[in-house]
Amino acid sequence: MKKQYKCPVCGWTPAADEPNNEWEHCPNCLSSIHVEDEMGFECGGVLEPVSIWVKPCGEWEIIQRCRDCGEMKNSQMSEDDSPLKILAVASKPLAFPPFPLERIEELTKIMGGCGDVGGYYHEQRK
Numbered sequence: 001m002k003k004q005y006k007c008p009v010c011g012w013t014p015a016a017d018e019p020n021n022e023w024e025h026c027p028n029c030l031s032s033i034h035v036e037d038e039m040g041f042e043c044g045g046v047l048e049p050v051s052i053w054v055k056p057c058g059e060w061e062i063i064q065r066c067r068d069c070g071e072m073k074n075s076q077m078s079e080d081d082s083p084l085k086i087l088a089v090a091s092k093p094l095a096f097p098p099f100p101l102e103r104i105e106e107l108t109k110i111m112g113g114c115g116d117v118g119g120y121y122h123e124q125r126k
């Protein structure tokens with residue numbers, strides 16, 4: 001039997017009748033743990049959602065930033081994600097840029113590729 005998912009950030013657990021998925025990030029707070037950084041070093045920081053990005057192909061992704069080391073990650077949105085939380089992240093006031101400007105280049109790199117994985121949202125929105 002699989003270990004039940006428990007969010008290390010907000011403590012969220014799936015309801016008993018929900019399938020116990022392997023979530024890439026917590027569907028409740030959209031955060032996850034930064035296990036290791038680009039160089040392969042352990043980090044253990046909290047990856048917080050800073051923005052929502054819709055790729056040119058219509059796929060939705062969450063941009064996360066590590067609270068400890070500042071590394072940015074993109075995480076594919078899942079059908080279980082809390083719509084309220086997504087809206088809250090998407091409508092963050094622009095007065096507080098969610099990422100330092102010097103990381104724009106890195107961010108563009110993340111956002112540039114439109115992968116081959118035809119996302120859930122892409123398929124459901126026809």
Ligand SMILES: [Zn+2]
Binds near residue numbers: 009010028029
């Ligand atoms: Zn959580």
Ligand SMILES: [Zn+2]
Binds near residue numbers: 067070
């Ligand atoms: Zn980190």
